[in-house]
Structures are given as C-alpha cells and as structure tokens.
Amino acid sequence: MTAPTDVIVVGAGIHGVGVAQAAAAAGHRVLVLEQTGVAAGTSSRSSKLIHGGLRYLETYQLRLVRECLHERSILLRNAPDLVRLQRFHIPIYPVTRRRPWLLTTGLSLYAALAGFGRGAGWGRVPREKWGSLDGLDLDGLQSVFWYHDAQTDDLQLSNAVMRAAASLGAELVVPARFAGATLTADGVEVRYETPGGQQTRRARVLVNAGGPWADVVARAISPAVDVPALERVQGSHIVIDGDITQGIYYVESPRDGRAVFVMPWHGRTLIGTTEVRFSGDPARVEPSASELRYLQWIARRYFPRFRAPGADAVVSSFAGLRVLPGGSGHAFHRSRETMLVTDRTRSPRLLSIYGGKLTSYRAVSEQVVDRIASSLPTRPPVARTDRMQLTST
Secondary structure, three states, X not given: OOOXXXXXXXXXXXXXXXXXHHHHHOOOOEEEEOOOOOOOOHHHOOOOEXXXXXXXXXXXXXXXXXXXXXXXXXXXXXXXXXXXXXXXXXXEOOOOOOOHHHHHHHHHHHHHHXXXXXXXXXXXXXXXXXXXXXXXXXXXXXEEEEEEEEEEOHHHHHHHHHHHHHHOOOEEEOOOEEEEEEEEOOEEEEEEEEOOEXXXXXXXXXEEOOXXXXXXXHOOEEOOXXXXXXXXXXXXXXXXXXXXXXXXXXXXXXXXXXXXXXXXXXXXXXXXXXXXXEOOOHHHOOOOHXXXXXXXXXXXXXXXXXXXXXXXXXXXXXXXXXXXXXXXXXXXXXXXXXXXXXXXXXXXXXXXXXXXXXXXXXXXXXXXXXXXXXXXXXXXXXXXXXXXXXXXX
C-alpha cells in the first residue's frame, strides 16, 4: 500500500468534486473514486439552475436561500461562461395560488437576501409587452412578475470543478467501484475495484459523496456507522421542440400548486421538474409515463403553440434523484439543507454528505473541509475556492 492520502472522496458528482477542490485548495492530498464518470448521476440530471430557491421562502428556509444567493454571486463572477444570469417570468392567472401580494413580499425578501446586488432587481412586465413573452397564454392573464436567477450546464460545471481540483493536485480514478472501507484508530482503509483489479488505499478521512448511493456507501463501511432516515425523490424533465428566447418561465401547476420551470435548452425547451417518491436501484431511475404526460400538459397549459398535434412531442427526457430527510407529508415541505454526518464528533474518519443543492456545492464543500480539519495534518493553503476561475475547457 502507498503512503496515506489525506482525503479520499467517493463519488464525482458536484459535491464530490467540490470537496476535492476545497480539500486540495487547503493543501491536502486528495483522491476521488468514481465508478462511471464525473456527474454521471444526479449532478447531470438537474434543472440546470443556479438559484437561491425562491420557493423555499414559503417554508422559511431563509438561511438556505441566503447561502444559495451568495453562492450564485460567486459563480457568476468565477464561471461567467458556465453560469449566466437569466430573467425569470412568473405569470399570474385567476387560479394561481401564489397571489400578487405574496409574490411582492417574496421577491422583496429575495432581493434583500441577495444584498440588492447584481441580479437582485424585480418588477412587473408591462401589459403591452405580454405579447412578446414566447407565446405565453394571454387568456385570463392578470399579471407577470420578473426577477433574475441563473442557468448553467450542470455536467460542464461539474467537470470544470474537477479540473480545478486536479490543477491543485487532486487525483481522479475512474472507473473505480467502491468495494468497502474499514475504519481504523487513526483513519480508514478503502477498497475499490478498477479494471486492473482490487486496490487498497489508506486515508486520514473518507468523504462519502455518493449522492443517491450515499446510504449504500455508508452501509459498506465497518464497523457499522449510523445512517439517518432518508427518502429518495425523483425529479423528471422533458425536452421538446420549440425555442424559448425571452428567459425562463416559473409557472404553477393548476392541479397541485407546485412550481415547474419552462426554459431554453440548446435551441429547444426544457420543462421540469416533478417530485415523486422513488424506491429501487438509483441507477435505474427514469421518467414515468405519468410524469411525461404531466410535463407535456404544463407546456400546453401555458404555451398554446404546444397544443398543436405533435407540437409537445418529447424529444428527450431524464430523471434525477434528490436525497431528503425521511418523514411523512409532501416532499416540498422537507428541509433542503445538506446533512453532514460524521462517525464521531472529534477527529472524524468518515463524513457522509446527504442531500444538497447544485447551487450551494462550494459552500457545503468548504463546510466539509472545516468539519474534518481536526483529522488532517496542518498544511498551508494553496488557493481559495471563492476566487478560482472555472472554465468550460
């Protein structure tokens, strides 16, 4: 076996590569193990948004919204060719549950949490300009609010973060299937399989960034560690023909009031997402027929041009999994805060990441490195993640 690595990360989704970047920036030796490819799971199947989470104000998750808005501003500065500000439109109809007074309050608070900086403005689209909104249904339309958030290519962003980590010395091994780990008195022994056979590496800390597989990874560690009650929630998206040019539309399902985004995506229209409880193998997640019909119905409801025969035909679709705290009731009311769980309070040998949002990956990654710092040697930092440029190449 080689000399101990400081940090081994299992999983090269956005949180895994984010931790690799943060740990490498802090001067540590980092190894990332990934069984398929960077962002091969949920991190490439998101809604492609870098946003504060306007709807989370309804469940009073103010700290999360503030953090995400702060991270949005960092990404807009550090990744200008990957993260772009977009104008969002919220149309109001007689059946819309979120009434103008509520949106006025929410958008005012959203702007305040953003620090009234770039992208914090909001207002109403004048009635005489409604006809320019990509063919939005004008029948019964009462008002249209606008504000700003950002859009990204989640796969490209994840790869950019991994490249940044690699530039600081982090090593990525792919394909590498995690086969188990044993916690020792002063660290961990990690076993993984590559095309060349089973390998073993020692590390001071193992970071479990398995995403939808995080509980599976945790249960392959001995001695056994606590795994919190979790629930996987499937979010599906469809892509249909027809371009959206005036921004992103934040619409509300008349059936259940949940928010759905209609947005431009590579010359077509991307629509999502859903929230459906999922059980089974995370590798086999795919949109259900009912989800596809639901999202097509949203397209027809808000944009009459998609009501023509075949106009709402699905060109492609995908589904990802969120990991949320277990519990009863609708997934919307569950916390979106990331859970960081260690094997012990002092000098942890294992830290597992459960849940999380694309937008806040960097902040969470810095929190991870802070939590495991007592287990790592003192080394001089070599970079700051909030100042590192992320590029598409």
